[in-house]
Amino acid sequence: MERAGAYYLKKMKKAIFFFLLLAATAATAQNLQLNELEYFERQGVNILVFSNSFNGGFNDEKNSGIEIIHHGVRTVQGGAVRLNNTPEQWDLVPKMTSRTVNREDGTIEVAMRYDDYDFDSRVVVKAKGRAVEIAVWLDKPVPEKLAGEAGFNLEFLPSQYWLKTFTMDGRIGRLPRYATSQTTTRPNSEKPRQFKGFKTYDDRGTGRFIDPLPIETGHRLSLATDDPSRLVSISSDDAELKLYDGRMLAQNGWFVVRSILPKGKTGKVVTWTVEPNAIPGWVREPNIGFSQVGYIPEQPKVAVIELDKADAPQGQARLMRVNADGTATTAYSGDVKSWGPYYKYNYVKFDFSSVTQPGVYYIQYGPTRTNDFIIDDHVYDKITDATTDVWVPIHMNHMYVTEGYRTWHGEPFKEGYLQAPESDHFDLHRQGASTDTKYKPLELIPGLNIGGFFDAGDFDIETGSNINVVHNFIRTWELFHPQRDKTFVSQEQRYVDLHRPDGVPDVLQFIEHGTLNLVAQAEQIGHMASTLSNSILDNYHHLGDAASITDGLHYDPSLKPYEVSADGKRSGTPDDMWAFTTRNPSLDFQAATMFAAASRALTGYNDALAARALTQSKRLMEEATELMSRRNQTANQRNNQANNMATNLQLYGATRERQYLDNFQKQIWTALDRNVSNNMQTALDAIPYMDEAYKKRLRPYMEKYEDYIRNFDTQNPYGVPIGLGNWAGGNAVLSFGTTVCFAHLYFPDIVPKDEVYRVANWLYGCHPYHNYSFVAVVGAARPKQVFYGNNRADFSFIPGNVAPGLLFRKPDHFENYDDWPFLWGQNEGTIAGNTQYIIFGSALKDIIYKK
Ligand SMILES: [Ca+2]
Ligand SMILES: [Ca+2]
Numbered sequence: 001m002e003r004a005g006a007y008y009l010k011k012m013k014k015a016i017f018f019f020l021l022l023a024a025t026a027a028t029a030q031n032l033q034l035n036e037l038e039y040f041e042r043q044g045v046n047i048l049v050f051s052n053s054f055n056g057g058f059n060d061e062k063n064s065g066i067e068i069i070h071h072g073v074r075t076v077q078g079g080a081v082r083l084n085n086t087p088e089q090w091d092l093v094p095k096m097t098s099r100t101v102n103r104e105d106g107t108i109e110v111a112m113r114y115d116d117y118d119f120d121s122r123v124v125v126k127a128k129g130r131a132v133e134i135a136v137w138l139d140k141p142v143p144e145k146l147a148g149e150a151g152f153n154l155e156f157l158p159s160q161y162w163l164k165t166f167t168m169d170g171r172i173g174r175l176p177r178y179a180t181s182q183t184t185t186r187p188n189s190e191k192p193r194q195f196k197g198f199k200t201y202d203d204r205g206t207g208r209f210i211d212p213l214p215i216e217t218g219h220r221l222s223l224a225t226d227d228p229s230r231l232v233s234i235s236s237d238d239a240e241l242k243l244y245d246g247r248m249l250a251q252n253g254w255f256v257v258r259s260i261l262p263k264g265k266t267g268k269v270v271t272w273t274v275e276p277n278a279i280p281g282w283v284r285e286p287n288i289g290f291s292q293v294g295y296i297p298e299q300p301k302v303a304v305i306e307l308d309k310a311d312a313p314q315g316q317a318r319l320m321r322v323n324a325d326g327t328a329t330t331a332y333s334g335d336v337k338s339w340g341p342y343y344k345y346n347y348v349k350f351d352f353s354s355v356t357q358p359g360v361y362y363i364q365y366g367p368t369r370t371n372d373f374i375i376d377d378h379v380y381d382k383i384t385d386a387t388t389d390v391w392v393p394i395h396m397n398h399m400y401v402t403e404g405y406r407t408w409h410g411e412p413f414k415e416g417y418l419q420a421p422e423s424d425h426f427d428l429h430r431q432g433a434s435t436d437t438k439y440k441p442l443e444l445i446p447g448l449n450i451g452g453f454f455d456a457g458d459f460d461i462e463t464g465s466n467i468n469v470v471h472n473f474i475r476t477w478e479l480f481h482p483q484r485d486k487t488f489v490s491q492e493q494r495y496v497d498l499h500r501p502d503g504v505p506d507v508l509q510f511i512e513h514g515t516l517n518l519v520a521q522a523e524q525i526g527h528m529a530s531t532l533s534n535s536i537l538d539n540y541h542h543l544g545d546a547a548s549i550t551d552g553l554h555y556d557p558s559l560k561p562y563e564v565s566a567d568g569k570r571s572g573t574p575d576d577m578w579a580f581t582t583r584n585p586s587l588d589f590q591a592a593t594m595f596a597a598a599s600r601a602l603t604g605y606n607d608a609l610a611a612r613a614l615t616q617s618k619r620l621m622e623e624a625t626e627l628m629s630r631r632n633q634t635a636n637q638r639n640n641q642a643n644n645m646a647t648n649l650q651l652y653g654a655t656r657e658r659q660y661l662d663n664f665q666k667q668i669w670t671a672l673d674r675n676v677s678n679n680m681q682t683a684l685d686a687i688p689y690m691d692e693a694y695k696k697r698l699r700p701y702m703e704k705y706e707d708y709i710r711n712f713d714t715q716n717p718y719g720v721p722i723g724l725g726n727w728a729g730g731n732a733v734l735s736f737g738t739t740v741c742f743a744h745l746y747f748p749d750i751v752p753k754d755e756v757y758r759v760a761n762w763l764y765g766c767h768p769y770h771n772y773s774f775v776a777v778v779g780a781a782r783p784k785q786v787f788y789g790n791n792r793a794d795f796s797f798i799p800g801n802v803a804p805g806l807l808f809r810k811p812d813h814f815e816n817y818d819d820w821p822f823l824w825g826q827n828e829g830t831i832a833g834n835t836q837y838i839i840f841g842s843a844l845k846d847i848i849y850k851k
């Protein structure tokens, strides 16, 4: 009965998909339609109109406006009225004031506004056959100040368009691989204002800014005439089209097509017809998700196959074993099972868990075959090595870092840090009116240029993140005792050499390095700085050697810019970094907790630093407690304090004072009653300090947590929490994975071992969009190739980095570019996230190798 039913079901599915396939073939000949999700669609082409607006935290994130997803890849974005030929990240972006979908007319209309210039405009997009008409409307003429500057722009992804041919009014050209087109300079007074009045450029005293000149101009433009999957034609009768290379000003710039809005006119002022080509009969290639690191023999092995909705699933797939002589034989052949639709694609699964023989394999699914991967007991051996041996030491600030023949960076910020003056700053930083220190604005705060870790793809020391980093290393040290020593660290020489053992476990040296900066903050400032960061925006987007961000000379305002004093120690260039010192007692409290733990970890290795950390811990804890009770607490702060179970636990771990454990006990059960998944990690962290009764009381919550884990199997095909935020959910996945590992360690009868592979699979390749490992990792057959590290301008990576992963673009698109590193929300790794990965990887290895 069961069999007959399954057979019938399979037949039905085949029939349905055959029908879908026919429908899809017909659709390719169809026109663009405004679909239910409010974008224009035909098979192979999605045109989104402000499904994503310019509202991210970091201005122009190259993720907004009119966007085109062309044969599965988001290759066009930024369609909007803009004020620059080639807008940079920190140029002004329009605020979307309304978005109207008019189904009767088949139009989407967006109103946008520049508050800085009291300038409003509207864009109306309408399907016309296989093209869309994009029209810009003005109710009032362009403001005088923006005449000749405001225009309609559309941006094309360089990595998908470079080296492709184009035509403009019949003239042929090729889009350049590297930025080499023409520029001019103009007086700074003509430059539209940038973010909060900051400047992204250093004019070297010329008073002029660089303005790119067009590569081509005309009325009929076809881009990628040699590539049907990327071919887009744009024409305009009423406006001149100009083609620019945005990389002339910024490495993360895109190719820009632009028409200047006419002066003094109202009504429909610019009209474009844009036709993205659709390849007849195109169906997206299946994306076969599997672990690029491979599998250990006993673990579940399930490939998740992502299919175009117009694709008919194969009935079966095969696991092929690669033999020593280079031939391949079928190791297993089995049914492909349907999971169903998730956002824009359809998902099926192929389970080959029954194959346990060590070897080299690949998956054959219809005509699609994967790259090979390994099944073996040792595939996870090296998953954290690149992160601990390479990524982390490269992010050590205030040190010269070298590896073999290569210098990663010289010693940065030798001139130290100045007291930040009041500033509503970039990178979400802020300095209040009072410095809360004994220093005057722009006075040197001595002793801060020591220790600490670069935040991420940028070079600031985020104090909160650095506190987390030290905590993460202490946890790693205390839980797993890693003796690994691959790095030479000399604080005396301010020198780090990769792959040179020096007799000291690296994790201890990382704890020391993080503590050195944080203790210096507490000692010199009196409390914790929120951040040590760039003073000028032009330094913030630095790509290159960290040591060359500043000139290494003390800023002396009595000298002229670029002038150096006779003794060679001071300069008139205001490039020194700033310390943002507005006092935040809860940050001090976090630091105090960390200092207590660091003091214990460092005792016996660096006793002097351990003693300094303990002194600051006691002082800050006392002062912070008093400040917090004295200050009028906001609801948020009260909430934070009520929620400080984790802090109490850390305090107990650090001091072994019973009161903290009692405080923790008072709160944990209510917290678990309120929300099991959010509080389980903290509950698990307490187990080493607790008795059997605690564990027993935790059991029913753990049963609920296991339900929570399994529930992900019905939420999405990948069985992990998938984030839909403007920064991909890598950290949430990692912390889920870490909690699952500890849940299994303490409650193996409730949370079986099979669960711990969920996050590993996701990280190492079993996820949407592509099947590359998100970790630039030793051991994976196909790790991602590009990351948003500080070497991103080289389209490269720093080994061991963990990408945030799948960035969701509304309404239904997941993406992770592997040819374009510059979108931080999908490709940046952070110091806190990557040290969390070390805990996850260590826990996973601990489980796997525990016999
Ligand atoms: Ca930062
Ligand atoms: Ca070492």
Ligand SMILES: [Ca+2]
Pocket (backbone or CB within 6 Å): 415, 550, 551, 552, 553, 554, 555, 571, 573, 574, 575, 576
């Ligand atoms: Ca300087």
